[in-house]
Amino acid sequence: MKKFIYCIILLFSICLSSNAQVYEPEFMYECGILTNNELIICEKQNAKITAKASASMYLTGIGKVKTRYQIPNEKSNVHINQSDTITIICKSSSNMMDPHQVIKVYSLESKKKYRQVQIGEIGTFTGSEVMGDNLPFNASKYGNTNTCYKITLIGYPKGEYAISVLNPLVFNCFSIN
Secondary structure (H helix, E strand, O other): OHHHHHHHHHHHHHHHHHOOOOOOOOOOOOEEEEEOOEEEEOEEEEOEEEEEEOHHHHHHOOOEEEEEEEEEOOOOOOEEOOOOEEEEEEEOOOOOOOHHHHEEEEEEEEOOOEEEEEEEEEEOOOEEEEOOOEOOOEEEEEOOOOOEEEEEEEOOOOEEEEEEEOOOOEEEEEEEO
16 A cells, blocks of 8 residues: 555656746747746847948948848837846747757847848948848757747846847847846
8 A cells, every 4th residue: 555655746746847838939940038927028020131331432442241130129129137047938940950050049239210230241342241130049958849949148247139030030138237
């Protein structure tokens, strides 16, 4: 009888431990910030690509043209407090690919009516250069559905940030205060 009760207690504890709460975004290519057993969904914005030539390019034909992703609004409406480690859950179609090929994290520069990140530059004598302040992160598979990545951002300073998942023109934005 003691063995039977012991087995029941063991099975019950295994069932409880396997039902740990997993937080995932509802929609594909959406990201959320995991804080205190809550998932805060990031602000979703569509970016536009802009190009701006230097004054010398207009006057003499010699100079540079800078290309940028431009996101509406000066600041994100999703704010988190600065901490050593920030955990973000990103949903994709599958988590079988290398997350560094699927996910890009950008630091944004705030302007009066928009945020931006420079992604390229073409110069008359320097040629073209692909840029983009693509920031480093740690990643692992996450959840029960084989569709999510757990992104860990370590030591990011205060500022505006954006994450793209596969689509370079759709951003999940947030601010670190």
